[in-house]
Amino acid sequence: MKLKNFNKLISFGGADTVTGSCHLLKGERLNLLVDAGLFQGGDVKVHKNNLSFDPKVIDGVFLTHAHLDHSGLLPLLAKKGFSGPIFCTQATRDIAEVILLDSASLLQKKSDDPLYRTQDVQRVMNLIEVVDFEKEESFKGVNFKFHHAGHIPGAASVSLDEVIFSGDLGRRDDILLKRPSPSGDHKVAIIESTYGAHHHRLAQGDLQELKGLVERIIKTQGTLLIGAFSVARSQMMLSLLNRLMNEFPELEIPIAMDSPMALKVNGLYQKHKTLLKEEVDFSRVVEIKHTWDESTRQKKSHNQANILISSSGMVSGGKILTHLEELAPYKENILFLPGFLSEGTLGRKLSERPEHFLLESREIELHCDVVQGLQYSSHADQNELIDWLKLATRSEALVLVGHGDKEEKEEFLKSIQKEVTKNAALLEFGVEIDLGC
Ligand SMILES: [Zn+2]
Numbered sequence: 001m002k003l004k005n006f007n008k009l010i011s012f013g014g015a016d017t018v019t020g021s022c023h024l025l026k027g028e029r030l031n032l033l034v035d036a037g038l039f040q041g042g043d044v045k046v047h048k049n050n051l052s053f054d055p056k057v058i059d060g061v062f063l064t065h066a067h068l069d070h071s072g073l074l075p076l077l078a079k080k081g082f083s084g085p086i087f088c089t090q091a092t093r094d095i096a097e098v099i100l101l102d103s104a105s106l107l108q109k110k111s112d113d114p115l116y117r118t119q120d121v122q123r124v125m126n127l128i129e130v131v132d133f134e135k136e137e138s139f140k141g142v143n144f145k146f147h148h149a150g151h152i153p154g155a156a157s158v159s160l161d162e163v164i165f166s167g168d169l170g171r172r173d174d175i176l177l178k179r180p181s182p183s184g185d186h187k188v189a190i191i192e193s194t195y196g197a198h199h200h201r202l203a204q205g206d207l208q209e210l211k212g213l214v215e216r217i218i219k220t221q222g223t224l225l226i227g228a229f230s231v232a233r234s235q236m237m238l239s240l241l242n243r244l245m246n247e248f249p250e251l252e253i254p255i256a257m258d259s260p261m262a263l264k265v266n267g268l269y270q271k272h273k274t275l276l277k278e279e280v281d282f283s284r285v286v287e288i289k290h291t292w293d294e295s296t297r298q299k300k301s302h303n304q305a306n307i308l309i310s311s312s313g314m315v316s317g318g319k320i321l322t323h324l325e326e327l328a329p330y331k332e333n334i335l336f337l338p339g340f341l342s343e344g345t346l347g348r349k350l351s352e353r354p355e356h357f358l359l360e361s362r363e364i365e366l367h368c369d370v371v372q373g374l375q376y377s378s379h380a381d382q383n384e385l386i387d388w389l390k391l392a393t394r395s396e397a398l399v400l401v402g403h404g405d406k407e408e409k410e411e412f413l414k415s416i417q418k419e420v421t422k423n424a425a426l427l428e429f430g431v432e433i434d435l436g437c
Pocket of ligand 1: 065151
């Protein structure tokens, strides 16, 4: 197999883990980077967020989507001298701006010598060149195309000549986003495997679980606190609640959203509504303007059933912590966590129902119910990933698997070898793979 412009691939993230996606595609004439994500999570070694390559040798960057674990190191790249173009879709550009500004502000708060600052984010924004979905373009002799990937608005898989990077792939039945649409007979595919060993059992739009929770909260007159990420998960939960309340008007109760980033992203959902299957109706959302005090707590937890969507989704920070502190000690409330909970996060710990938990060294009693929902993932499962590969590659293609925990990746590799191609391998951090043999 000989490729037109490239002969090597090295992954500096999104290889062994689901975080810090960063792939360097090397050729004789040029070097391209696909994603430059920030490493996140408690066990992350700080050195992983220092670039393992010289940004000045990169000719261009292709950004699959705005999530921090794919975009979060772009400002560092710009700070360290990268000045080439960064190609992405318009919605990715808009959401990345919100996410990166928030990231810079957090980094500045945490350290006097942060990884990057707000002005580095501005520098990145000036380098971005927006491209349309499904339009053949070229850069320095490389043909490229962004394909719909579902997942979050703007998310794309990227073809670079005969190589395709899946990026994060969404689900076939996502209630808001179009299904992933790869095409072509690529010779090499780099694919994510977050849920590579997993089969989603319930459709994302199944309302049964949510209906049960709202019915319960109406009975107890408490607060249903939903922990959801600001980008995509919050808007998805609101859409599902809209569907529920339209179908069952007797379940109509106030919905508040308390996450400054989610409120900004709501505006971008309106701006980019053509990317959605249906427009999101934000009219039910009441904004929280107060801070908690005894009287609001009494009202919130005893007088009127209500729903509060707040971030972060894994309860690892953000406004949800304040609400949790107020609501957790009362049995009439429910904490609902609709998504995957990483090891080591407070969300994971709460899902195991301890009697107490610590919040900034204060001991809080846990009497509210804690429910984890698993059907709301925005990642494709094993069948969907395999189908994507079949559509995106030719039969003898080389398939490289990354962006997954060890067991998911290994299990997924076996199923690729059985159903798609024997020519498949796992990506490893920093290990150069020869594409030109
Ligand atoms: Zn993502």
